[in-house]
Amino acid sequence: MDESAAVAHVLRRTTFGPFPGRVEEFAGRGGGDVIDTVLGAKALEPATPVFDEDEDAAASGPVGRWLKAMADPAAGVHEKLVWFWHGHFTSSHDKVDTWELMWQQHTLLRKHAMGNFRELAQAVTVDGAMLQWLDGAGSVADAPNENHGRELMELFTVGRGIYTQQDVKAAAVALSGWNVDDHGAVSFDPDSGNRRAVELLGRQVISARDVVDVLCDRPETARFIAAKLHLFLVGQAASEQRLGELAAVFTQARLEIRPLVEAILRHPSFLEARYTRPRYPVEWVTAALAVCGITDVAKAFETMTGLGQSPFYPPNVAGWPPGNRWIAPGTSVARAALAVEAPVIAEIADASDPVEAVFRRAAIYDPTPETRTAARDLAFALRREPRQAASALLALAITAPEFTLA
Template sequence: MEERGTIAHILRRTTFGPFPGDVESRVGQDVEGVVGAVLAAPAVTPGLPRFDEESEDDGAGPLAEWMRAMRHPGAGVHEKMVWFWHAHLTSSHEKVDSWQLMWDQHLLLRRHALGNFRTLLDAVTVDAAMLRYLDGDGSEATAPNENYGRELMELFALGRGNYTQAEVRAAATALAGWSVGENLEVRFDRQAAAVLPGIMFGRLVSGARDVIDAICEHPACARFVAGALHRFFLGTDPSPQRLDELALVFRGANLEIAPLVSAILRDDSFPAARGTRPRYPIEWVVAALAACGIDDAATAYDTLVALGQVPFAPPSVAGWPAGPQWLAPSRALARSALAVRAPALPEIAGAADPVAAAFARAGLYQPSETTVSAARELHARLRDRDPLRRSAVVLALILASPEFALA
């Protein structure tokens, strides 16, 4: 089971799976083969959603369409990077108040997910949803709004301690003049823009492109982004030496994202980094729905709400926190409830070994002895019950297990 466990680990970190059958289809591939395949997988093209401002659980809405892309059988690391950037360069539908603008931003992130970081920042800086979310919409140089300039440096590209209030003010002034029109188009008003250039990090900045260039060429930029991606994929901070190495790769690639992701995933530390971070709720829900055989937007939405993470609705500009709060016992009921009427139960109940079949559907090939013993003991204790009910209880236990909660 070691081989299957390794494959499952790689797929948990680089996709929203593994989905039933994924691991078995890759048996015989070594680590490089699996990593290479998810890196090379073509980007998924989501369907065109229906924009209903009153319904977040619309089966044809933006969230449902995105989740279909997440569980697409051909999805690779590109889809996981779309999620990373949404949580990193985040905006909220609650404030933006337009599904059209949120979806346009989503497509922007999809286009640049593995492209160039400088180009991505250029695009998102004057994106309509971002202009609304961080108050760039209508900002004038005579009294510039500083929200975006500050978050651009603190949360998006440099990190705390690598800029001063003077840089925030200069960025805000240089970014003034952009607005979102009544027809949702982005406009630039030279009358509202800065007349004279400001100074950021010793450079003259006169507009958005100058601001992004000044930030991207700051020595902290490559290290900040490399560290964020290392934490996302491995669940831990890189050592100072490893961070230096990754920053060098990123700078050497002119801030191209794909080579940085490849360097992280192809390092020996990646396949060994098991159980080092919880699955985010969105990762857990997509995988759990697949394990149960459920394809229902309302169920997905309700479970995400119960677990505390709904895409397009971050709690703050910092996105969603990482950490053990996603493992809270209070969420166990929401995790196990999906198994009650799972369409996959007949398949599990009809297997020669229903317990092993349930673990396989969940993509767990090296569960702890404690979890295996609990599942088998529970299945045996319910021997007089209906086979579907026995399988439902076992699947619920597996979905609520520590192993399934970890990426």
């Protein structure tokens, strides 16, 4: 693989870029060095947002603060993992009462994104936004709501197939007693919570902490999380042998997330598996806006939403599904529209070779013959209209497979 193409591949998978000029900063360095850099990048700390329930896309609001962090060239794997965990431990502002609660959960995910999975699961299980999202707030031991316990097992830890309805009931009993007041404060009420031991997956539990410990101790949890992270970072499902290796790494590290992520990124399959999954809308929009020179947060949020993905608004408790639905042909027009009147059109039009200029800006260092020929034909056909040619080339680049895939 060409060195620049390898660098671009790593940055596509581990950040929300690569942003214009970023690949060139790694000149003379291979994919391994870039992996070192993104793993070692300092975790970003967005400023506290302005909480306005009527302004979803304000630059100073929660969405704006997060999108700015995603678009920061200094962001590394940590920022990408914040996004991953938001799609795993989901909560949506559509149901959660306030932006304050959503931001508290975001801060929690940010704190633990590359930390310990058990600690993350413990914290998010009694997080205010999660308690509201999964109907855990107000659940009482005598008549518990089962939703929280079921999703904690099925979607967050062990996955399907090993627990029974009786386990769901036991988890619900042990998770009861938590409340979220009108100000977003979380508290535990011993009078409505559980006081007796119940059996969950063959072990006795009383409290929410006990439930999470039982689930995190199960070998299925290590496999479930390893499989999901591998799919996200490598773009394809791990083989049974590879999954066993990763689960062992995760277990031996006592569910520390960083060793698992590092094991995935440093395996040869990571560099080999190019263009194996779509760039999901949040990833694609963040990169495409940078290529076009657009910094408007409202435009970013509008475009992401139009493509079916909005931070803080997962469609359901399972999060956003993987798969090729995200690159359906019908999305091409909406994607290409970003190139119309983009601020960088003049720069591309003035370049000695507009095709190479737009490819470089979009970090396309390994265009297919088809993409390169289409770009050259377009440039030739519009050679007497440099600005129009630049806009068309920009649209072609950000809708090309080499840009829409990761």
